[in-house]
Amino acid sequence: MSNHLREVRGVQKLAEEAVHHGSRIIEGIQKDTAKRTFDVLNRVPIVAPASRLVQTVFDASVSLSHTGIRFVNKAVHRTIDVALDVVDAVDAKSGSSDANRLASDDAGMR
Amino acid sequence: MILDQALAILNGTIGDYLDKTKNGLATDMGFFEDGARLRLDRPTLEAHLGTASRVVVFVHGIMSTESIWRFADGTDYGENLERDFGFASLYLRYNTGRPIRDNGEALACLLDSFAENAPNTVKEIVLVGYSMGGLVVRSACAFATVNQLGWLARIRRILYVGTPHGGAPAERVGRVVASVLGRIPDPYTRTLSEVGNFRSQGIKDLGDGDVSALLPGVEHCLIAGHVSDWFGDNVVPVDSATYGLRGVVAGPSAPRVRILPRLSHVDLAHHADVYKEIRDFLEQTS
Numbered sequence: 001m002s003n004h005l006r007e008v009r010g011v012q013k014l015a016e017e018a019v020h021h022g023s024r025i026i027e028g029i030q031k032d033t034a035k036r037t038f039d040v041l042n043r044v045p046i047v048a049p050a051s052r053l054v055q056t057v058f059d060a061s062v063s064l065s066h067t068g069i070r071f072v073n074k075a076v077h078r079t080i081d082v083a084l085d086v087v088d089a090v091d092a093k094s095g096s097s098d099a100n101r102l103a104s105d106d107a108g109m110r
Numbered sequence: 111m112i113l114d115q116a117l118a119i120l121n122g123t124i125g126d127y128l129d130k131t132k133n134g135l136a137t138d139m140g141f142f143e144d145g146a147r148l149r150l151d152r153p154t155l156e157a158h159l160g161t162a163s164r165v166v167v168f169v170h171g172i173m174s175t176e177s178i179w180r181f182a183d184g185t186d187y188g189e190n191l192e193r194d195f196g197f198a199s200l201y202l203r204y205n206t207g208r209p210i211r212d213n214g215e216a217l218a219c220l221l222d223s224f225a226e227n228a229p230n231t232v233k234e235i236v237l238v239g240y241s242m243g244g245l246v247v248r249s250a251c252a253f254a255t256v257n258q259l260g261w262l263a264r265i266r267r268i269l270y271v272g273t274p275h276g277g278a279p280a281e282r283v284g285r286v287v288a289s290v291l292g293r294i295p296d297p298y299t300r301t302l303s304e305v306g307n308f309r310s311q312g313i314k315d316l317g318d319g320d321v322s323a324l325l326p327g328v329e330h331c332l333i334a335g336h337v338s339d340w341f342g343d344n345v346v347p348v349d350s351a352t353y354g355l356r357g358v359v360a361g362p363s364a365p366r367v368r369i370l371p372r373l374s375h376v377d378l379a380h381h382a383d384v385y386k387e388i389r390d391f392l393e394q395t396s
Contacts, residue, residue, distance in 0.1 A: 006134035007113075007117075007134055007135060008134075009134045010128070010133045010134030010135030010136075011135065013131070013133050013134070014128075014133060014135065017131070025301055025304070028297065028301075029297045029298065029301055032297035033297055
């Protein structure tokens with residue numbers, strides 16, 4: 001694999017991991033921030049049952065959204081992976097055919 | 111050049127993570143010349159070193175490459191040493207985000223390969239470490255001592271330029287700030303703390319430096335910059351860069367300590383005053 005392609009793969013991998021970890025961090029922040037409000041509401045007996053239900057739905061929807069983001073992220077990067085594999089294979093093939101051509105030219109000259 | 115610099119900064123910031131996740135952006139340690147990796151086989155080394163009997167190895171600091179040694183006129187300490195003393199130069203490039211100890215071990219192994227394949231004319235290897243590079247050099251020597259690596263016998267002189275032997279206070283401040291933020295029960299500050307703690311192990315290691323003994327039986331030269339009494343060269347305090355030897359009445363075999371006024375940390379990597387000290391040290395100890 002060429003240095004250039006290795007770096008492109010590195011950037012791609014880093015971007016994937018950044019989105020993955022970033023999504024996890026934001027998911028945590030969103031749930032933690034909402035938890036403060038729900039903690040207050042959960043102490044009020046009259047709204048507590050409804051509040052707990054809303055909190056469960058909220059947490060589930062946040063998790064679902066972020067799982068979706070991470071899934072799409074993964075899918076996009078797998079696609080890029082396949083595309084880079086193709087580029088790599090084409091590179092390797094053209095490299096070896098170039099080498100063969102040079103070798104036959106060399107033999108011809110001799 | 112700009113890409114190399116960007117990769118150096120990335121490696122310094124999260125290089126241990128890149129290494130752990132086998133990311134292609136992680137820099138593999140090696141000697142570089144004109145931006146290209148130098149192979150350590152006999153023909154390449156013979157061509158590179160010529161008939162030089164002394165080789166000087168330059169080890170850069172955090173978030174940089176060997177280009178940090180370049181003067182404005184395009185020369186560097188190595189070229190000047192070649193002109194003045196006939197030294198051959200090797201410039202190390204490495205992932206500065208890895209733990210200093212790991213880089214030290216890798217450097218020791220690299221020098222072992224070098225010593226194995228270098229022409230027999232090479233009798234001495236001089237090590238020059240700038241900033242973190244000085245700690246990597248010390249770590250390499252410690253590893254070579256324990257593992258009895260052959261190249262150590264060729265080391266007679268080591269220079270440390272702006273090396274935080276006693277640690278860098280800025281990193282210790284960062285450590286405290288991250289710890290305080292982590293204790294505040296707030297999701298945002300806790301996240302800030304986590305992001306802060308994501309900095310590389312290489313950076314974290316700089317906070318403690320290395321206060322173990324310098325390699326015995328070798329001449330050491332410690333060069334420090336002094337911009338202010340409190341902050342030394344603005345990054346490394348003078349006491350840290352001089353291994354606590356400032357003002358100590360020293361005997362003939364004690365490390366040589368030089369404090370250069372008005373030189374900041376970055377200046378130390380490429381400054382005529384520093385070169386003068388390097389030249390004097392090598393001249394007087396040859």
